[in-house]
Amino acid sequence: MKSESVVIIGAGIIGLNVALVLAERGYASQTTIIAEHLPGDTSINYTSPWAGANFSAISASDKNALRWDKIGYNHLLNLAAKDGERAFVRATPSTEYWDEMPSRMKLDSMASYLKDYKEIPKKELPQGVAFGITFTTITINAPMHAHYLLQRLRHQYGVQVIRKKVSDITSGFLNKDTEVVFNCTGNAARSLKGVEDPKCYPTRGQILLAKATHINQSVMRHGKDYETYVIPRPYSKGNVILGGYMQKGVSTPDTIGEETKSILSRTKAMLPELDSPDTEILAAFAGLRPSREGGARVASEIVQVNDLKRKGLIVHNYGAGGTGFQAGYGMAVDAVESALVELQILQPNSARTIRSAL
Template identity: 80%
Template sequence: MKSESVVIIGAGIIGLKVALVLAERGYGSQTTIIAEHLPGDTSINYTSPWAGANFSALSASDKNALRWDQLGYKHLLKLAAQDGKNAFVRETPSTEYWDEMPSRTKLDSMASYLKDVTTVQRDSSAGPTRGCCNKFTTVTLNAPMHVHYVLRRLRQQYGVRVIRKKVLSVTSGFLSKDTKVVFNCTGNAARNLQGVEDPKCYPTRGQILLAKAPHINQNVMRHGKDYETYIIPRPHSKGNVILGGYMQKGVDLPDTLGDETESILSRTKAMLPELESSETEILAAFAGMRPSREGGARVASEVVQVDESERKGLVVHDYGAGGTGFQAGYGMGS
């Protein structure tokens, strides 16, 4: 089969993990990735390098989300154990606070596969830890270095071809008559991509701080109705930590704001007082646009007309993961 038998549009974490799943199943040399932005690029339209990133209980409670999470967690645990340093992935102790109890379905699902998991329900007088507290072993990732690692493996180990090109329509993914299937992993761009134009897509803006805090070796998060606060160590980064954050639905402002920086510092220090230390140094602020979608991620296939000759082709849509791409991407591609 030709190298363009399978084409993936997009080289964010979703596109890369779809390519990895296909490569592991023997399709690497038949796969081509087409993307405007690749690992190593800096753009407000290329979200993956700005991610926290970790495995969190943040995701939805529907059947698909629960399945994707479980597959993703097992994949990341295996990666941490077998190639953690090269993959920039590491097991990390985690505490997650919820202002409101998650659904029983979600709690039961997490309890069935998370390592060292305990869940404690807390009363309303517990201040910032009211509602629910989960403790478990999470997996943290150094996002910009991890996407580099995945792309390098795809190219060197599996022979995946990569083309830098902006794609304006989903049918442009059919590079030749040999292209059998196109995976649409375009994230926020799916809203305007010709042939897709999904009105349910929207950006969710986040602002984060990159800090040097080598004494912080735990993951801590607090989930509220309209906010997220988190502390995520970046593995194999000589002590860098991500502090966040914001979940601003429908906002696409690329700027970083000083008052948001102050809010992040205030919230994270209140949650983990150890940050108030002479060892903590704020290095930079960044903003990113999570690729969100009303109703959750779209993972579905459809047959489309490729050209005027009435040639038909298969498109598999895989986008809209919001802030869960690093934890669910492998499961979404499986």
């Protein structure tokens, strides 16, 4: 098969995980990533570098989200054990609180696989908290982990990367050899020609980057209309992410002084150890989570590629909101499997070749 048989549009955490799943199954030499932004870039339109990031209970409670979380957690836990320092991921003690009782289905799912999962007795919960758990999470140095994935894809697996902005999803079909295009365009899926998904919207967040070498645990509080979190950034010489906000439909890239004050107040109240001379605020940042009504879209679509006068397969994989780092690998597994099923219908001979390669 040719090097452009599979094209991935987008090099955020979602696109990088699709490329990784393909590479792990022996399909790297047929894969090309096309992206306007790559790890190492900073842009309000490139969400992944701004993430916290960790594994948390922030995801939805539907079966797909729960399954993606489980696959992602096991993948990241294994990566932390085998290659944590190079991958910039680390197993970290975590506490999570809810102001309102979460669904039992979600809790039962998490309890079935999270390492060291324990429910906190009610008498030990802070005021205003309805429920809490402790477990071993995975903390992720978001910009450096994305860079690690890109370098691994390029140098270990030989995946091709092209820096290019696309204006139409079908432009991912680079030539007659391209059989499948993975649409991992995040927030751009709302306006990208050929996708134009009206269910997509940005969810703005603001975070603080702090130096706090004495903080070695992750703590989160899920409120009705807010999120407060403290996330150590692994292998960063003691940096910590403080947050945050979940502002649906807000797309300003600006950081706001009042929000910085609120984040500091909330995080110090939640974790008093932060209120220390050893805590130094370094910077404030804003990012736009690629959200979607009804949850992430992982689905295939057969389209007419007019320039090539044939049909082609698009696999959509976007809309993860704030769960891209924890659910991205699981979403990628589903996206790749969807491609295999549809290619067998569209091009039976190619599908058999792909299956043997994967």
